[in-house]
Amino acid sequence: MSHSAGEIGTRMPEAEPSPRHQPRPAGFGIVGLLGRWELGALTDADRHRIRNALFHEGDDFGPFARRFSALMTMAVLIAVMGLLADSTAVVIGAMLVAPLMTPILGVAAAVVSGWPWRVLRSIAISAVGAAGAVALAAGTSFVFPGELDPLPSEIVARTSPNLLDLGIALAAGAAGAYAQIRRTASDALTGVAVAVALVPPLAVVGVCLQLQQFPLALGAFLLFLANVTGIVLAAAVTFLVCGLVPGTEFAVGNRRIAGGMRWAAVAVIIMVLPLHFTRSSVLPAADPSEAVELALDAYVDETGGRAELVDVSVERTKGVLVIDVVITDGPTAPHADDMAIHLADELGEKVDVRLQTVEVATERAIAED
Numbered sequence: 001m002s003h004s005a006g007e008i009g010t011r012m013p014e015a016e017p018s019p020r021h022q023p024r025p026a027g028f029g030i031v032g033l034l035g036r037w038e039l040g041a042l043t044d045a046d047r048h049r050i051r052n053a054l055f056h057e058g059d060d061f062g063p064f065a066r067r068f069s070a071l072m073t074m075a076v077l078i079a080v081m082g083l084l085a086d087s088t089a090v091v092i093g094a095m096l097v098a099p100l101m102t103p104i105l106g107v108a109a110a111v112v113s114g115w116p117w118r119v120l121r122s123i124a125i126s127a128v129g130a131a132g133a134v135a136l137a138a139g140t141s142f143v144f145p146g147e148l149d150p151l152p153s154e155i156v157a158r159t160s161p162n163l164l165d166l167g168i169a170l171a172a173g174a175a176g177a178y179a180q181i182r183r184t185a186s187d188a189l190t191g192v193a194v195a196v197a198l199v200p201p202l203a204v205v206g207v208c209l210q211l212q213q214f215p216l217a218l219g220a221f222l223l224f225l226a227n228v229t230g231i232v233l234a235a236a237v238t239f240l241v242c243g244l245v246p247g248t249e250f251a252v253g254n255r256r257i258a259g260g261m262r263w264a265a266v267a268v269i270i271m272v273l274p275l276h277f278t279r280s281s282v283l284p285a286a287d288p289s290e291a292v293e294l295a296l297d298a299y300v301d302e303t304g305g306r307a308e309l310v311d312v313s314v315e316r317t318k319g320v321l322v323i324d325v326v327i328t329d330g331p332t333a334p335h336a337d338d339m340a341i342h343l344a345d346e347l348g349e350k351v352d353v354r355l356q357t358v359e360v361a362t363e364r365a366i367a368e369d
Helices: 030-036 044-054 058-084 088-097 101-113 116-143 163-181 188-195 199-210 214-241 247-277 289-303 336-347
Strands: 309-317 320-328 351-358
Touching: 044 101, 044 163, 058 088, 058 116, 058 199, 088 199, 101 116, 101 163, 101 214, 101 247, 116 199, 163 214, 163 247, 199 214, 214 247, 289 309, 289 320, 289 336, 320 336, 336 351
Parallel strands: 320 351
Antiparallel strands: 309 320
């Protein structure tokens, strides 16, 4: 059978598709751009070092778990005692001891690497550590005697988070991830631990649960969640930008990476809602003692003649502001009903005024030789 020369061992090349019709890789978009924009190349040895520092598996998990448990226990005990003593310095010490930053950064690294199993594993380690911290803080608070009335300022300060706290967590998460990538920036991890406190809010949750101050416990828990979500999102973006995932791995797994980044972004957006739009209905109101005292002082000066304000104490009970007022007696001293109406208008909430008047004794003595 004869063949023409042009048919033997020849094949015309197929035309390549036009660039405008090239299929886009999975995860194309902002995540794809981040994956291709690397601030300095990382070697395989660098990536191996970072992953070993964040993920402890196999034979390494036992020593890590013991070290993690010991440091978490010490950090919680230090934090609770610092909170009860109202000592900022002691609370900062607890921030430095706490090891909770490692598994949270591990969540971010697993997200950008497309490792769902490691994401779940790091989340589980963080959750177990957080639950243990709350339980230990509640037990420690129960052991120490004494009434916390009023609550120490170190506790109150961690029960009303806002968007500024979320912004701090985002910046700290980026700094923590960068410090993991660049050995020369490892000293920054100390500052990151102080900037974004993870254990003190958990300790506040435990203390407030033991005191049955459930709205305050909710506020402290929201602060912890805001810190965690901010760290994960910012650290994940930083890991991508700095090239933790090599180009070959990113091309294969960027669909999972894009999905993980979207979940991290959604978590931050969800946190914005209670921190901003529903803050007044979710979190407890701020301490009104100073505002009450200023309003009463001005009111007594205007209506009380020679009456003077002696003492004011404020307590919130079942949504009602109970105010105990002590003033000096006099012919024009204000009545409790008028005072309650005035304070309700000034504060914009229901108040119960209990008024006590005291007489001012005047003594006169004349002495002669």
